[in-house]
Amino acid sequence: MARKKNKKAAAGAPAWMVTYSDMVTLLLTFFVLLLSMANMDKRKFFDALGSLKGAFGFLQSSSVSEVNKPQVISYAPMDDDYVSRLYNRVQSMLARLRIDRDIDLVKDRGAVILRVKDAILFDAGSTELKPTALPILREVAGLVKPLPLLLRIEGHTDNQKPANPAITNWDISVQRAVAVLKFFAGEDLLPLDRLSAVGYGDQRPVAPGLGPEQQALNRRVEFVLENLNQYQEQLPYLIDAADQLPF
Template sequence: MSAPRRRKREVEEEHDDKERWLVSYSDMMTVLVALFIVLYAMSQVDVDKFNELRTSLAAGFGAPQVSILTDGAGLMNDTSSQVVAPTIDGIVPTLAGAAHQTGTENGSGESVAAADLAAARAEYADMEALAERIEAALAERGLDGALQFRINERGLIIGMVTDEVFFAAESAVLTETSQIVIDTVAPYLTVLPNEISVEGHANSVPTTSRYLTNWELSSDRATQVLRRLVENGGLPGSRAAAVGFGEARPLLPNETPEGLAGNRRVDLVVLSDEPERIRELLPLIPTLEEG
């Protein structure tokens, strides 16, 4: 009887696929085609709608009505027959950005921009009226001119320039005059819904007292003013904060006597609660009103 034959183990030869790179290549080409399609779609601008928006915004802010001639001529041909539409950047520098951020909720770029400007004018008028009421109340107590008022994109800034009136040199102790001024201002701030930021500043003269630096000195002055507003004036602490800037934000050059006096101050900032696009227009209101 013969021994059983052993079956030879069949070894399949591994197939060498030399065309596998085509799969990766085709995937890459598909992605590139999709990318170029997206880029092409993003590059398309509706010129007619853009010109209508530009013209309506310019007309809404006092620029003359314009027309754009489309006679098929090239950009560099016979410029005497072309009318260039004026931009509104010279009228309201930040208006274009504001209109872009708000969109066209009511279907017209002009109405959106006009609404923003109207809101900025109303906010500026409210801040200005608040400053006038505070100034009148101080004048009744013989303290007219004790505070400095200015309006910027943050809101109304009420400047308490120390100059030995509100604080002694290198001291955070409130003087009698500063207490009267703060108590006079407090009722007008308490009834507002706005956040109040009490900001201490110092000049560049190094401290020699118990304060290590002007950071501590300016912070302590801001804190003392805030405590007076909250504890005696009834300002809700949830709407107030105190911060010290040291000598980092001077109003005037510290090299002059005026700068040394003016930079040693505490600012009461009535923060505007309007959207950013409205607040950015506030510094432009006086210029627009004069124009």
Template structure:
């Protein structure tokens, strides 16, 4: 009996420890704790800063100067707050009908934003047209000193300031793309005014509709491109950075005057030096209307 009782004890008199078969629960609990912490962090990161939304709402209200539509962190529209309305804000969610007041507030906000964008675009277009007009006047004065003012015309379109050089026999020989001395003087007079500008410069060659019957060029496509390239090389030689220059030939495909006009054959045979606009595409479309506001003469 004494031997049997002694088997369950160690020699020092303490009972042996039983093997713990539930230690995996500790590891499992640790994993759950880590996962819970992870989801808490993800949830916290997904919350939108309500203060920033309030600042945005106030800024829009001040910019529009009228009742506007603000958005809370859940993506709901709140109408009437900026205008100080006594009515409670109306929540608008996608797929739910809007009441008349909320619809009107949203319409006013969109209309105000469109007016603000259009007004800013018109101001930018007018500012650039004014700069183009200054360039034009400087060019006119320089060309007048070279007795070449009658060889150059100016206009503004959605590309920018267009300087049209009529390529008659004084500028280019018939069916040739080599600048004659008078043509060289015209390009050399234009180049100094364009050199300090940040704008790109596009040179477009145009011919009239008479077919090429002699010379080194098989068609008006090659002739118009060669003339544009000749002007580009001259401008580059006058100090305009090559990266700013492009040359394109259009043959007779973009006539400036209808061929019923007595001067069409002469005036459509031209090289256009375009001082390109730096405005965004949608604002560049406003340049012709802004140019129409300039005084003539």
């Protein structure tokens, strides 16, 4: 009697194993993605979440509005230890660049501030940069660029009325701050997303009194190095760099 031949087993894994492996791989990818986003901001999280929902086919209209929600930029003071270390570093850089005579370095409002007298950058009553100011501004940009901080350009004036009655100290302070910002942008010295400009007029004097020396100290442009947190609502006449294009 002839023996029955054994049936050969089907080659490869069972069909259900392929589907199961795909599901496990997708789950692993999903959790690795969640882990990689542990330190990301809320905007990036919602972007990724919306993409995942869309891939699985149940992206809701409410999710779309969440994904398109604009990111809110905020600014906060730096801690004292960091301010001190940053101050020492910038001071050394100023001395090495040999522009420490033109720029005063101060610690104020939880930030490090580069303070430049208006006479170095502008003629009296003018809002156009002097040609001799351009090398100094290039040095300032080169100093700020490697630092992982934002730069706020502040214009300040004294309390004397401008010779032209059609403009105010507010106008002069804003236009001077914007002139510096435009120079940085036009020369591609600093990225625009790190820059903002603001004018205070004569509302923040650094020297009391009405003497010529005190008034000269109050006429200045300040470069404020700062961290992220909300400050827009606290500053008058705020001008963000993103709103300055086209010039």
